Amino acid sequence: MYIRIYNQKVVKTTRSVDIGRCRHMSEELDSPPLTCYLHRIGETPVETERTEQAFALPMGEHVGQFESRLNFHRKLAAIVLLVFAVSFFFPFFFARENRISAEIPGGIAELALLPTLLLLLPPTMILLYALIRNSRRSEWLLSFAGTLGLLAPLAVLAYVGPRVVSTLGPFARYSPGSGMYLYLTAVAIVYLMKARIRIGDYIGLAVALAVVLALGHQGSFNRLGILLEARNFGTRLSREILAHIRITGISIGISVLVGIPLALVTFQSRRMRKLVFPLLNVLQTIPGIALFGLLIAPLAALSQAFPQLREWGIKGIGNTPAIIALSMYALYPIIRYSFTAISSIDASVVLAAQGMGMSSGQVWRIVRFPLATPGILHGIRVALVQTIGNATLAKLIGGDGLGVLVFEGLGQASVDMVLLGMLLIIALTVAADRIFQILITVLTPVSLRREGA
Amino acid sequence: MTTGPVRPTLEESPSFLKAEHISVRYGETVALNDVTLHIPTNRVTVLIGPSGCGKSTTLRCINALVKTSSGHIDYGDASIQAMSETDLRRNMGYAIQSVGLMPHMTVEENVDLVPRLLGWKRSERTERVSRLLKLVRLDPQVYRNKYPHELSGGEAQRVGVARALGADPPVLLMDEPFGAVDPLTREQLQDEFIRIQRQLKKTVVFVTHDIDEAVRLADYLVIMKDGMIVQADTPEQILAAPANEFVERFLGPDRSLKRLSLFTADHCCLEQVVSGTGKPSEAQLPKGSNRCYWQVDADGKPIMGFTWIHNRIIERPITSSTHTVQPYSSMKECMSAILSLGMPATAVVDDDGRLYGEVRFETIQTISLS
Ligand SMILES: Nc1ncnc2c1ncn2[C@@H]1O[C@H](COP(=O)(O)OP(=O)(O)OP(=O)(O)O)[C@@H](O)[C@H]1O
Ligand SMILES: [Mg+2]
Numbered sequence: 175m176y177i178r179i180y181n182q183k184v185v186k187t188t189r190s191v192d193i194g195r196c197r198h199m200s201e202e203l204d205s206p207p208l209t210c211y212l213h214r215i216g217e218t219p220v221e222t223e224r225t226e227q228a229f230a231l232p233m234g235e236h237v238g239q240f241e242s243r244l245n246f247h248r249k250l251a252a253i254v255l256l257v258f259a260v261s262f263f264f265p266f267f268f269a270r271e272n273r274i275s276a277e278i279p280g281g282i283a284e285l286a287l288l289p290t291l292l293l294l295l296p297p298t299m300i301l302l303y304a305l306i307r308n309s310r311r312s313e314w315l316l317s318f319a320g321t322l323g324l325l326a327p328l329a330v331l332a333y334v335g336p337r338v339v340s341t342l343g344p345f346a347r348y349s350p351g352s353g354m355y356l357y358l359t360a361v362a363i364v365y366l367m368k369a370r371i372r373i374g375d376y377i378g379l380a381v382a383l384a385v386v387l388a389l390g391h392q393g394s395f396n397r398l399g400i401l402l403e404a405r406n407f408g409t410r411l412s413r414e415i416l417a418h419i420r421i422t423g424i425s426i427g428i429s430v431l432v433g434i435p436l437a438l439v440t441f442q443s444r445r446m447r448k449l450v451f452p453l454l455n456v457l458q459t460i461p462g463i464a465l466f467g468l469l470i471a472p473l474a475a476l477s478q479a480f481p482q483l484r485e486w487g488i489k490g491i492g493n494t495p496a497i498i499a500l501s502m503y504a505l506y507p508i509i510r511y512s513f514t515a516i517s518s519i520d521a522s523v524v525l526a527a528q529g530m531g532m533s534s535g536q537v538w539r540i541v542r543f544p545l546a547t548p549g550i551l552h553g554i555r556v557a558l559v560q561t562i563g564n565a566t567l568a569k570l571i572g573g574d575g576l577g578v579l580v581f582e583g584l585g586q587a588s589v590d591m592v593l594l595g596m597l598l599i600i601a602l603t604v605a606a607d608r609i610f611q612i613l614i615t616v617l618t619p620v621s622l623r624r625e626g627a
Numbered sequence: 628m629t630t631g632p633v634r635p636t637l638e639e640s641p642s643f644l645k646a647e648h649i650s651v652r653y654g655e656t657v658a659l660n661d662v663t664l665h666i667p668t669n670r671v672t673v674l675i676g677p678s679g680c681g682k683s684t685t686l687r688c689i690n691a692l693v694k695t696s697s698g699h700i701d702y703g704d705a706s707i708q709a710m711s712e713t714d715l716r717r718n719m720g721y722a723i724q725s726v727g728l729m730p731h732m733t734v735e736e737n738v739d740l741v742p743r744l745l746g747w748k749r750s751e752r753t754e755r756v757s758r759l760l761k762l763v764r765l766d767p768q769v770y771r772n773k774y775p776h777e778l779s780g781g782e783a784q785r786v787g788v789a790r791a792l793g794a795d796p797p798v799l800l801m802d803e804p805f806g807a808v809d810p811l812t813r814e815q816l817q818d819e820f821i822r823i824q825r826q827l828k829k830t831v832v833f834v835t836h837d838i839d840e841a842v843r844l845a846d847y848l849v850i851m852k853d854g855m856i857v858q859a860d861t862p863e864q865i866l867a868a869p870a871n872e873f874v875e876r877f878l879g880p881d882r883s884l885k886r887l888s889l890f891t892a893d894h895c896c897l898e899q900v901v902s903g904t905g906k907p908s909e910a911q912l913p914k915g916s917n918r919c920y921w922q923v924d925a926d927g928k929p930i931m932g933f934t935w936i937h938n939r940i941i942e943r944p945i946t947s948s949t950h951t952v953q954p955y956s957s958m959k960e961c962m963s964a965i966l967s968l969g970m971p972a973t974a975v976v977d978d979d980g981r982l983y984g985e986v987r988f989e990t991i992q993t994i995s996l997s
Binding site: 258502520522523525527528529530531532533536541542544545619620621622 | 722
């Protein structure tokens with residue numbers, strides 16, 4: 175027996191599977207109802223079960239994979255519960271008398287009943303989820319657990335704030351502890367477990383955001399360490415953020431302008447391939463800081479020799495060497511991905527294009543570029559994410575950007591300042607990644623979207 | 628009664644596409660070894676042979692996708708090496724073996740590609756796409772906006788054929804164009820192919836693995852092996868006199884039956900029919916006659932066959948499309964219809980199903996002996 179679950183061929187298996195089981199699986203996975211075509215090999219398919227919607231799963235997945243995914247979910251639930259449990263043994267927050275005094279850990283034992291109950295609710299729901307898993311409704315439990323999992327730590331922070339001041343004095347401050355981070359990790363896994371982020375989840379996130387803003391407006395988070403640091407920085411903070419974005423943007427721009435043509439040349443000429451890839455590999459193995467440092471001497475010499483260059487900002491230290499080093503790093507993913515994208519285009523498609531009389535320019539314009547676009551964009555995305563992280567190092571050779579916060583914070587032994595810098599870098603990375611994902615979706619030809627995702 | 632040769636002989640066909648002593652090497656492998664092939668103009672040349680014998684390579688040499696290591700190919704007066712590759716290829720529709728539809732384009736855009744490259748007018752092109760899709764038995768309404776990944780293998784292949792026909796090129800190179808199509812549709816497509824080829828008279832080079840398809844479609848049959856041509860002649864000649872044991876084995880044990888598929892109903896043996904809307908009268912079907920009488924309905928469609936067998940009139944209701952044949956059906960299909968209806972003849976119907984003539988068993992017998 176041979177079966178095809180038809181969202182244009184989702185599942186094929188040679189194992190015997192009945193329709194009832196298919197429907198069961200679709201419910202298990204919280205997928206919409208499915209269409210099955212059952213037939214023996216060599217026979218025309220007989221449509222046995224037809225329902226309105228198609229399966230929202232990747233093509234070519236095997237029934238075996240479905241099952242392992244189900245078991246996987248149960249294992250994930252167990253892991254989440256474990257992480258929640260462990261988190262309760264770690265401090266949920268640290269309080270400090272002033273900016274650099276020693277940390278005083280605080281656990282959930284110090285909380286009132288209400289915040290504690292709130293913290294315990296999400297794990298309870300996950301436990302329920304793991305027990306009753308078989309219905310589609312169980313997905314709701316995940317949604318609630320996710321939303322509450324975000325609200326509970328906020329409530330804890332809002333609850334702790336005023337108490338810290340009342341016990342430790344006017345300069346007191348506090349920050350989330352490792353317990354809370356673990357707790358949030360568990361919540362993050364809950365979101366990953368969801369088959370799909372649905373409207374209910376967005377509402378949950380919106381509620382969480384609204385609560386943050388309301389509490390923040392009310393001043394509940396005023397004594398939070400990173401917010402105090404941010405306030406100290408004032409306008410310098412936004413300047414560094416913009417500088418970080420600018421350095422990253424320019425570096426990526428340069429490596430795209432250099433990398434993509436280089437990838438084309440590399441694709442066309444075997445000799446270039448033998449030259450470019452080993453070079454890139456070597457470049458990639460040089461540690462970041464070393465590369466930044468290596469550039470200081472030649473650039474300094476250059477600007478000494480041609481003072482004109484100095485007016486354009488080209489000197490041994492500052493943003494210029496940082497940008498040069500960052501673009502050299504970004505070249506690797508861009509060239510690699512572009513090359514792979516171009517060379518993995520189905521040879522028969524190119525042959526057909528040539529066979530119908532396209533000139534080589536037309537083959538590039540009509541066939542190769544549109545088909546390689548998703549791959550090229552993925553390369554840029556990888557380069558972007560990597561560069562946002564690496565741009566932190568620019569500070570080490572006198573450049574700007576969020577590295578300033580991180581390294582100054584380290585210098586002043588201010589954990590909150592380092593944390594502020596880190597959080598902003600993470601936020602930038604996530605934002606850039608999301609924006610690029612959307613860009614990729616928009617620029618990918620409609621018919622290629624499913625496979626590309 | 629016309630029982631002469633079905634097809635015009637090849638002597639009447641000059642050749643403007645000539646491969647002279649071409650050889651092709653891929654590194655160590657010799658894909659083609661000193662092949663000389665004159666493609667008859669306005670005729671169908673079918674290349675057949677075991678896998679890897681160089682059929683696809685021959686096609687690719689013709690449209691300059693593969694460079695010959697020796698020998699030359701002439702297109703008209705000029706050698707193709709001297710011509711612009713793009714111009715040459717735009718004169719040749721090419722349906723490649725692995726289909727190679729553009730995955731990011733809809734069926735319509737794929738079929739439309741060459742006309743668009745040639746700068747045809749938009750209105751003209753839309754119209755043409757519909758015509759071509761209908762030609763390959765795909766409903767334009769349904770398939771026009773689909774993407775290649777939504778097509779079955781056979782559907783994709785037919786879109787590939789439609790694309791090759793796109794700009795109405797004088798030369799068609801078709802590499803196993805119906806390979807992934809089910810036997811029923813394939814037969815329909817072959818019928819269609821024969822029909823349009825009779826009208827349009829393209830110069831076609833057709834590669835296939837299917838000897839029945841080859842015999843059916845070929846004006847000129849080229850049997851290849853290990854990069855060389857073993858025998859090249861009309862299918863009649865080859866079926867009658869295989870050059871060697873290899874060819875003989877390749878043609879299979881039912882050579883005589885295969886020969887029947889060379890003849891079509893209309894060309895050789897449509898006979899006068901006796902028919903009417905009622906039962907046959909004594910005059911229409913004399914006692915003991917070995918003729919048939921066809922009862923037709925108001926539209927002229929045959930519904931019942933009458934004949935004398937063993938001193939009895941027998942009646943055979945015509946209930947299935949396998950009981951009748953069409954003017955383009957082969958003798959082999961006629962034979963099968965005769966056997967399935969159990970009459971000494973089969974009714975030939977036109978496209979609307981109306982009675983048009985009949986093919987008799989004895990005629991088929993005469994042909995197979997000729
Ligand atoms: N691009 C290539 N590189 C190396 N060898 C090739 C290449 N293309 C074809 N060949 C070899 O050339 C020979 C002829 O190939 P060709 O594709 O013409 O065979 P074919 O007759 O079309 O076979 P099939 O019926 O399987 O399509 C084969 O031995 C094949 O391995
Ligand atoms: Mg081939």
